[in-house]
Amino acid sequence: MRHFTLFILLLSSTSLLAQGDKSSCPANLSIFAEFAKVKNYDSAYEPWKEVRTTCPKLNVATFKYGERILKHKIKTAADKAAYQAELIALYDDWILYFPKTKRGVSELGSILSSKAQSMLDYKQGSLQEVFAAFDQAFTQDPNSFSSPKRLYSYFKTTFELYKQGATSTEDLFTKYEEVSEKFELEQTKLAKKLDAILTKLDSGQALTSREQRSKRVYETNVLAFSTYANNLDAIISKESSCENLIPLYRKNFDENKNDSVWLNRAASRMDAKDCSDDPLFVELVEALHAINPSANSAYYLGLLKDKAGDSQAALAYYKESLTLEQDKYRKADILYKIAVKFNKRGLKSKARSYANRALKNRPSMGKAYMLIASLYAASANDCGTSQFEKRAVYWLAAQTARKAAKVDPGVKKTAMKMAASYEGRAPSKTDIFTEGRAGESITFSCWIRSSVTVPQL
Numbered sequence: 001m002r003h004f005t006l007f008i009l010l011l012s013s014t015s016l017l018a019q020g021d022k023s024s025c026p027a028n029l030s031i032f033a034e035f036a037k038v039k040n041y042d043s044a045y046e047p048w049k050e051v052r053t054t055c056p057k058l059n060v061a062t063f064k065y066g067e068r069i070l071k072h073k074i075k076t077a078a079d080k081a082a083y084q085a086e087l088i089a090l091y092d093d094w095i096l097y098f099p100k101t102k103r104g105v106s107e108l109g110s111i112l113s114s115k116a117q118s119m120l121d122y123k124q125g126s127l128q129e130v131f132a133a134f135d136q137a138f139t140q141d142p143n144s145f146s147s148p149k150r151l152y153s154y155f156k157t158t159f160e161l162y163k164q165g166a167t168s169t170e171d172l173f174t175k176y177e178e179v180s181e182k183f184e185l186e187q188t189k190l191a192k193k194l195d196a197i198l199t200k201l202d203s204g205q206a207l208t209s210r211e212q213r214s215k216r217v218y219e220t221n222v223l224a225f226s227t228y229a230n231n232l233d234a235i236i237s238k239e240s241s242c243e244n245l246i247p248l249y250r251k252n253f254d255e256n257k258n259d260s261v262w263l264n265r266a267a268s269r270m271d272a273k274d275c276s277d278d279p280l281f282v283e284l285v286e287a288l289h290a291i292n293p294s295a296n297s298a299y300y301l302g303l304l305k306d307k308a309g310d311s312q313a314a315l316a317y318y319k320e321s322l323t324l325e326q327d328k329y330r331k332a333d334i335l336y337k338i339a340v341k342f343n344k345r346g347l348k349s350k351a352r353s354y355a356n357r358a359l360k361n362r363p364s365m366g367k368a369y370m371l372i373a374s375l376y377a378a379s380a381n382d383c384g385t386s387q388f389e390k391r392a393v394y395w396l397a398a399q400t401a402r403k404a405a406k407v408d409p410g411v412k413k414t415a416m417k418m419a420a421s422y423e424g425r426a427p428s429k430t431d432i433f434t435e436g437r438a439g440e441s442i443t444f445s446c447w448i449r450s451s452v453t454v455p456q457l
Contacts, residue, residue, distance in 0.1 A: 025055035029062070036065040041072035052090075056097055063094040067114070074122070084122040091115035109145030112137035117150050120157065128166065131157045138178075146186050148221075148228040155179045159235050169239075169248055176236050177265045183229045188329050190225065194218045195363045198407055202363070219409040222364075226410025242275035250280055260292040267300050276303060295325035299334055306341060332362035339371055348375045349447040366408025370415055373400035376448060377422055383446035388435050392442050394426035396452040429457060 028047040035044035048069055051062050070090060073083040094111050101107060116133035119125045134154040137145045145151070155175060162172045197215050200207065207215065249266045256262035267284045270276055285304060289297035302317030318338050325331045339354035352375055355368040362368075376397035384390040398419040405415035432438050432454060443451040 022055050025051050025058050029055075029059055032069075033061055033065060036068060039072075041069045042076075044069050045073065056093055060094075060098040063090060063098060066090050080122075084118070084124055087118055087122075088115060088124050091118070105144075106141045107144050109137045109141030109143060110147075112141070113145045113147060113150040113154070116157075117147075117153055120153055127157060127160055127164075131161055138182075142182060145182075148183070148186070148225045151179055151182060152228040152232055155232055156235060169244075170252065172236075172239065173248070173269070174265075176232075176240075177269070179232065180229075183225060183232065187222070187225050187229070190218055190222050191329065191362060191364050194222065194407075198363045223409040223412070240269065240273055242270075242273055242278070245270060245273060245275055246278050246280055249284070253280070253283065257287045258291060260288060260294075263288040263291075264294075264296055268296070271300065271303065276300075276307065293324070295321045295330065295334060298324055299337065302338075303341070306345075311345075328361040332358040332365055332368075335361065336365065336368055336371070339368070343371065343375065348379060351375055364407045366404035366411035366415060369400055369404035369407070370411060370418060373397045373404065373415075373418060373422070376400060377425075379446060379448060380425070383444040383448055384442070388427055388431060388437070389442055389444075391425060391427050391431075392452055392454065393444065393448070394422040395455070396444075396448070396450060398422035398426065399452070427454075432457060 028051045032044040032048035032051065035041070036048070044065065048062065048066055051058060052066060056062060067087070067090065070083050070087040074080050074087065077083055091111055091114060095108060099106060099108050099111070112133055116130050116137065119130045119133060131154075134150070134157060137150075138154060158167065158172060158175045161167045162169070194215070197207065197211055197218070200211070249270070252262075256266075263284055267281065267288060270278070270281050270284070275281065281300075282304060285297060285300040288294075289301060298317050298321035302314045302321060305311075305314035305317060318334075321334055322331060325334055335354045335358035339351045339358065342348075342351035342354060352372050355371050355375075358365055358368045374397070376393055380390055380393040380397075382390075383393050401415045401419035401422060405412040405419065408415070427435070437454045438457045440454045441451050442454060
């Protein structure tokens, strides 16, 4: 019946298009929507163009499908420039007629950032104009500006302007922190959704078909955010060396010593780049804790005590940090950082304990599993009573790395490489046969206090 209706509509499409008045718009809307749904964008173009020109206020579908239709034309047509310009104009009218959803939620950030990305992709406008569009999207409606690719392009555009001398080093780092924080926010939103599904799976419950689809979408988006976040860091890696950061923050410290946001960002960046040995880091942390005692400032004070060799005071501050932090996802980040600090000090058992606590708060934190896996692998020569048992630790390390790959698409590729590397160091099939231990359970009485089953031949 649906195909018959479409056939009747198509028979009358020529006369409808020729009318060029508003009475033809509803029928043309139905025609181009049907074509667009089956990705027949060439046939959709003419009826869409009629609605776009005559009745732009009729339905938001004119813009949602119009974006797809024009991108198809840009990809396939010989005269790409005309369609590229038409797409940019489409975004402007989209903002004019449908800046919000039916529920009144703004889509300005999404539409503007899409326009900016298209300007960048198709070289429509100057770099400054592209940046202005991205910046308007980010400052006026950051909630709907959530595409990892577009967020990355926003900062990359900022960086290119910096390289041209059009923006300052201070503005570059401010923008980097703002975009990085947005990445973290969106990644946390995804993690919460994915963790709810992982928790259901761990309890033995089956997922509904809708939940299975959602899981695939979340995993795809987690990978995208992870990839673009890494690319973001790669862009600024050379600029954010201690040699550049310390004089920059020193120069601006007096001006910002009462600004908790600036202090927190500066301390975070110096910690991330291992610049915390500099006296400036002490000043940043003390100023931050004085005006705004928080989980972050307590953590940094713990870090200072750690560096001073006062591990007891450091642990007290770390615990204070965890007490002050109420959000379990931010708490997971703190727990993971503490685990990393203990690992650097060679305290494997404590490092694993904090990594496991991080996983309780955020089950999809793959890097916590990877840290635990590395702790096991680093203990291969310290556990077991024979060479076979010592190398059997690598099976446990590989199993743990595979858990990281299972729960976190963002680290899956790296985690699987790690697992393969560990398995390559574990006893071979020949070793298993020679020892006659296939299927046997090996318990490690060292700090690991766990066991692994020897693979069957």
